[in-house]
Amino acid sequence: MDNRYKAARLISTLSLFYAGVILLGLLTGLLIELLLVASIALLVWHYLNLNRLRHYLWQSRRFAPPEGSGSWRPVFDGIYKLQMRNQQRRSQLGELVRRFREGAEALPDAVMLIGQHHVILWSNTQAHELLGLRWPEDRGQRIDNLVRSPEFGHFIRARNDKEPLILTSPIDTQRQLEMRLMPYGDHQRLLVIRDITLLVRLENMRRDFVANVSHELRTPLTVVKGYLEMLSDPSQMDPAMWQQVHRMLVSQTDRMDSLVSQLTELSSLESARQSKGSQRIDVSQLLAIVEQEVDAVYRDKQLQVTFDVTPGIDMFGEPRQMRSAFSNLIFNAVKYTPAGRHIEVVWKKVAAGALFSVKDDGDGIEPEHLLRLTERFYRVDKARSRDTGGSGLGLSIVKHALGNHQSELKIRSTVGKGSCFSFEIPAHLLDSRRISEQANES
Structure with a gap:
């Protein structure tokens, strides 16, 4: 503590003041009168300083207290020191509050x-x-x-x-x-x-996935089990019945094998990294193969399927994934478009890259189903999907395959008029040299 503010120094100062007054009183013979006047003057001086302190505490907006003298100087200096300490603490507290709020806002x-x-x-x-x-x-x-x-x-x-x-x-x-x-x-x-919207949605999808897989496998397994029980005594079965049983067993086994294969393919697509264009894909040749497959499988359905494929627009990517994307979209259109209708498959060059689209004039899809079409096992008409052999995994496979090639499936549909499924392959995944050669030839 500063020596100027010690109690002994203040007492000694007061003692010297009264000693001077007493000495003057003895010399003049007016001791009582001078002591009275000095005491009153000292009280007035203390009152004035007390009033200055009151004004500073309750009325003044100044940060620093007024200058003090004598015994009031340590009082005003002490207040100033406390003010400085409180200001420092307020600054520290304000910094802590600011950091807390910034941290809370970042959560x-x-x-x-x-x-x-x-x-x-x-x-x-x-x-x-x-x-x-x-x-x-x-x-x-x-x-x-x-x-x-x-x-x-x-x-x-x-x-x-x-x-x-x-x-x-x-x-x-x-x-x-x-x-x-x-x-x-x-x-x-x-x-x-x-x-937790996403977590709830994922949990619902997981629950639906387990339920759907169980249901999809239970149906063919029930059929297979029933026929195996019939085969417990083969001698009791005539050849015609055996042929029917054999066809059904093969059909249900193929159904389970297809489901497992699609699940395996979907799992590999989900875990695969984004394609960096490792292999060149001749899209026109690939679509020609798919066209032959469609003609061979659905020739009796009497659909008008036209392929408008611009040759020479090759791309880089994973051939297996892109074949799966192309074929799933085309075969879905063929499966669910009524007989006698028209389907148009297009592959052409556009400003952003290359566009693939499958357009049909079928029954169309209600708007509430469009956002969920790429979910696993989601079907617009479950009974119709099972009749056509659909598992509800095709569009989910397409979604992940396109995602690995920096593309996205777009779906437009109008009830009673038909649907259009399309996607664009970005320009940097196209074989620009082959496209230039094709343009020069034409």
């Missing part, structure tokens, strides 16, 4: 600070997006008045810090939210909200 989850009576003390931007809060208008509002849900009201009042609540977003019914409460400070709680 992918919504975070809200809930005080007593469930009022909102603070929230980050994610909370505004997930719950539709308006900030700072909703500050101090009760959270259960803004999120109108009986489940949420019970959750916020129950003070259950262990079990989360799964709730549909109040502003978007397509979003699923997971909410957790945890203690935070005195009489406060932290509400953490996470968007």
Whole structure:
């Protein structure tokens, strides 16, 4: 501590003041009068300094206190020192609060600070997006008045810090939210909200996948098991019946083999990396092979299938994956287009690269089905798909194959008019030299 502010120094200063007054009083013979005047003057001086302190504390907006003298100097200097220390602490606290808010804003989850009576003390931007809060208008509002849900009201009042609540977003019914409460400070709680829409969707897809695989395998296995029980005594079966049983067993075995093969292919596509154009693919030759296969398999269906293929537009990629994409789209159109209708297959050069499309004038697809067509095992008409031998995996295979070639399947359909499935191969995956040679020849 500064020597100027020690109590002994202050007492000695006061003693010297009164010693001088007493000495002067003895010399003049007015000791009592001078002591009275000196004491009154000292009181007035202290009152003036006290008034300066009151004015600084309650009225002045200055940061630094006024200059002091005598015994009041350590008082004003001490206040200034405390002010500086508090300013430093406020700066440190402000920096901590700023860093906390920046960290909370960087979180992918919504975070809200809930005080007593469930009022909102603070929230980050994610909370505004997930719950539709308006900030700072909703500050101090009760959270259960803004999120109108009986489940949420019970959750916020129950003070259950262990079990989360799964709730549909109040502003978007397509979003699923997971909410957790945890203690935070005195009489406060932290509400953490996470968007689990994707997790819920994946869990539903996993559940549907298991159910669909089980169902798809159970049907042919039941048929095979039934016929095997009939074969327990082959002598009791006439040749005609045996031929029918044999055809059915082969058909159901082929169905299971096709399903397993498609699942294996889909799994390999999902785990495959994006194609870097490792092999050149002669698309016109590949489509010519698919055209022959269509003609051989569906000749009796009396469809008008036309292939408008521009020769010389070759691409780089994985031949097996692209063959699967081309053939699945074409065979899907042939399977589900009624007899006597028309299907047009196009492969041509466009500004962005090359366009492949399969267009039919069939029955069309309702709009609510379009976004889910590429999901595993999803069928618009399940009975019709099974009659045509479809497993619901074809478009999912196409989606992943195109994704590995930096492309995307586009679907347009109008009920009663038909559908169009198309995709574009980017220009950098095309064989530009072959295209230039073809253009020069033409």
